[in-house]
Amino acid sequence: MTLRIRISWPAGHTTATLDETPTSKALLGALPIASTAHTWGEEVYFDTPVSTAVEDDARQVVEPGTVAFWTEGDALALPYGPTPISRGSECRLASPCNLLGSLDGDPRVLATVRDGDPIRVERAEP
Template sequence: MRIRILWPAGHTTATLRRTPTSEALWAALPITSSANTWGEEVYFGTPVAASVEEDAAQVVEPGTVAFWTEGDSLALPYGPTPVSRGGECRLASPCNLLGALDGDPAVLRTVRPGDVIRVERA
């Protein structure tokens, strides 16, 4: 499953693996939301609610597509967050792992708080 993520200054694509949460997200697409940033992470609300999956993780690679169950949000880290230790990508809490961005995650640096974000099937 491939998705496209668009915002006023850019866009990227991601490949999702098949998980209960990614399938629920896929079924809800397209969605539009408002961007938030937290350190070097972009996150935004979705209409999807999910439980924490078995392989949920808090420390992930840059460009991971994660789902923050506590906020029903997609989380897209591209570098350190306020809770990171060193240069790691540490999410606020363990998140479901949905997949990864296809290109350089640094493109997310152009997302500004309040930007309209659209996620659609690619």
């Protein structure tokens, strides 16, 4: 079963393909989500109504375009480049996050998200 979401904001949108994990299933069950974008270096994150535990494969350093869930903030975290705590060009999240999947296409599209932008997440058509 392919799980896909669409993330949209005033200047653009992207889609992501999610793996079947407890957190991704909880996220899908909460869609659609309307939230406010926050930026932290080259990462976009935003609050969700989902609250979940840290999974066994949670990681702090991930590839650009990873769709991660920050359990400490109940937020989706979408890194596309270095954050303020990165070493070099790595994508280092604030703390270990659950890995949900990855963005389809170039994650640099997230550079058009501005702090405070309204952001929406919904199911994408397969």
